């Protein structure tokens with residue numbers, strides 16, 4: 001099957017030679033091609049170029065005329081919790097009325113509230129609720145997504161979440177990576193027995209998950225009041241023994257040395273980073289760990305934004321992800337993530353698009369297949385409506401600019 005997209009006004013993120021990520025000043029550059037075509041063969045990008053070299057219509061099976069439109073790789077959302085049960089609208093109103101995220105958690109709300117709901121929800125119902133959110137983000141241009149467990153907090157409920165993620169993976173053309181986040185919060189019964197819960201994670205949950213091959217990554221909420229550096233380190237090390245690489249929630253509210261712990265343990269990414277110290281930046285500089293910012297979480301719960309300018313100017317890479325979850329970011333819309341990063345974090349559109357494509361792909365280990373327009377990569381593309389320029393994507397932040405989404409060569413409805 002050959003699909004030709006022709007008369008494209010501009011193709012963004014064209015990388016003739018595959019790269020794994022961009023850092024520092026390189027993030028300002030978003031290579032593009034004007035008046036161009038892309039040829040898709042089955043699920044892959046077979047070729048691209050300017051219109052003077054476009055293949056003739058008779059050599060292909062299907063043609064899309066993209067006159068006036070922009071084509072870019074689908075978003076890569078490397079941090080979500082989009083499998084969950086119910087929602088937390090009441091806590092949203094509690095926060096409007098003055099309670100903080102921390103106060104709500106201390107009253108038994110927050111993650112524990114979502115865990116209670118999920119434990120009472122059947123696997124079928126959980127799948128049904130979650131697939132709607134997955135379909136929504138696909139229509140919003142996401143072509144690869146990481147999904148975490150962490151609203152189960154018992155062996156049985158964590159397995160239920162991970163099986164739902166697996167079923168989504170087997171059913172939809174979007175690329176999915178799965179992360180075990182049993183260390184999201186201490187269940188009430190382990191409130192005063194942290195060691196007991198870590199023992200359960202290390203001795204029972206991780207081996208059971210590995211046996212069913214249900215996760216690629218392991219995560220923890222490394223934060224004051226949640227998991228300490230030492231507790232997280234124990235979990236990362238246990239994960240390593242089963243081939244699970246760490247991707248960790250860290251520095252959302254406080255800096256307690258978590259970034260150093262994660263880098264030391266070979267974490268693929270450190271995510272949130274609303275609070276970042278100079279020392280953290282130095283530690284990240286010498287590492288292969290991708291920092292990941294979640295600006296729509298900052299937006300929704302009114303906490304500081306990741307200091308993107310400072311980090312990029314120090315030479316670091318940065319990825320952007322949605323954090324889609326019922327508590328701090330009930331949205332998986334990567335278009336809004338990119339716009340928020342430009343508007344609130346002062347990232348340029350070029351930096352933000354790099355962060356939400358190739359750097360996101362690195363942060364979830366799919367950079368060889370996704371994140372750029374490169375021959376041989378998966379044909380997962382966004383075709384926009386006609387735009388004045390691609391700056392309109394973050395500028396007109398409330399407009400749906402997406403005309404069509406193609407995932408692995410398949411046009412989505």
Ligand SMILES: N=CN[C@@H](CCC(=O)O)C(=O)O
Nearest residue numbers: 110111221249323325327328
């Ligand atoms: N901060 C930790 N975990 C999620 C939120 C969890 C929740 O409130 O349900 C996050 O990344 O923001």
Ligand SMILES: [Zn+2]
Nearest residue numbers: 079081249323
């Ligand atoms: Zn998260």
